[in-house]
Amino acid sequence: MLTAAGVLLGVLALAACAQGPSGGAGGLPGGGIYKVGKPYQVKGVWYYPAEDWDYDETGLASWYGPGFHTESTANGEVYDEMELTAAHKTLPMPSLVRVTNLDNGRSVVVRVNDRGPFVHGRIIDMSRRGAQLLGFEGRGTAKVRVQVLADESRAIAIAARNNTPAPILAESDGPAPRAAPRARVDVATAQAPPPAPAERPVPQPTTVPGATVAGRFLPAPVVVDLPVSRRDGVYVQAGAFTVADNAARLRTRLSGLAPAGVSQAVVNGQRFYRVRIGPIADVGEADALLERVIASGLTDAKIVVD
Structure with missing residues (x-):
């Protein structure tokens, strides 16, 4: 785990977050509901929500605010572009994630309470405030x-499960898909945490500065400077395999689109053969190439940073 080199306190007052609507979408509790959700498809790509407590990924972040401010999020909260929240395609809502800008080392903790971004090649959509604190509001991506x-x-x-109607919990914990148009399907089988007794309050996290606002735990606007190694390489990763021959076949298949290479990585003791195109200097070029790779039928393809 990286050690913080310094801490900068943001100027946003958490008390301001308490202003505004107290109810969620469709009369849902103002603190939002707990939601994982069933597999879903957007623009030809399938996404598989799961309680993935080992999630750790690099890629490109974007941010959203105008046009969404005060609208309902996917779990029934009211979106405030000046709160430290974010949209993610598969992580549970709510959950807390640390987002680190690999260009400048700035890091913040945000509350995931929405689905997205549904632009291929982006792994998280930060609130405007999150983008400001990470230093990429003007650039748009990081x-x-x-x-x-x-x-x-x-x-x-x-805490959120205690505030969620039972029928919605049942829907959120729906079965894994039996078939989908993907080259490889990874199904996570995480056990849902048991609800706490209603009469006993759930303590807020003690390792993350923040406060409970309108029934929700919101991280404080604290920026931590982390000693990161600069990563300039942007790649389109078409697939990752445990069998080298499978990676070689995919590399050959991609030869008509762009030259691809195979690199190795060990994750949790398992060796993977990653088929990648790049490095790519321009984000726009990476986006265009990713669209072509997905259009060829490789819907697992994504942009990674290394």
């Missing part, structure tokens, strides 16, 4: 690392 805070996320999930 190379980031996104890490779920497992224990803290479990704590706020218990």
Whole structure:
């Protein structure tokens, strides 16, 4: 785990977050509901929500605000572009993640309470305030690392589950898909945390500065400077395999689109053969190439930063 080199306190007052609507979408509790959700498809790509407490990924972040401010999020909260929140395609709502800008080392903790971004090649959509604190509001995108805070996320999930109607919990915990148009399907089988007794308050996370506002735990606007190694390489990763021959076949298949290479990586003791195109200097060029790769039928393709 990286050690903080310094801490900068943001100027946003958490008390301001308490202003505004107290109810959620469709009369849902103002603190939002707990939601994982069933597999879904957007623009030809399938997404598989799961309680992934080991989530740790690099890629490109974007931010959203205008046009969404005060609208309902995917779990029934009211979106405030000046709160430290974010949209993610698969992580539980709510959950807490640490987002680190790999260009400048700035890092913040945000509450995931929405789905998105549904632009291929982006792994997280930050609120305007999050983008400001990470230093990329003007640029629009940033190379980031996104890490779920497992224990803290479990704590706020218990509180949210207590505020969620049983039928919605049942829908959120729907079965894994039996078939989908993907080259490879990874199914996570995480056990949902048991709800805490209603008469006992759920303590807020003690490892993350923040406050409970309108029934929700919101991280404080604290920026931590982390000693990161600069990562300039942007790649389109078409697939990752445990069998080298499978990676070689995919590399050959991509030869008509762009030259691809195969690199190795060990994750949790397992060796993977990653098929990648790049490095690519321009984000726009990477976006265009990713669209072509997905259009060829490789819907697992994504942009990674290394």
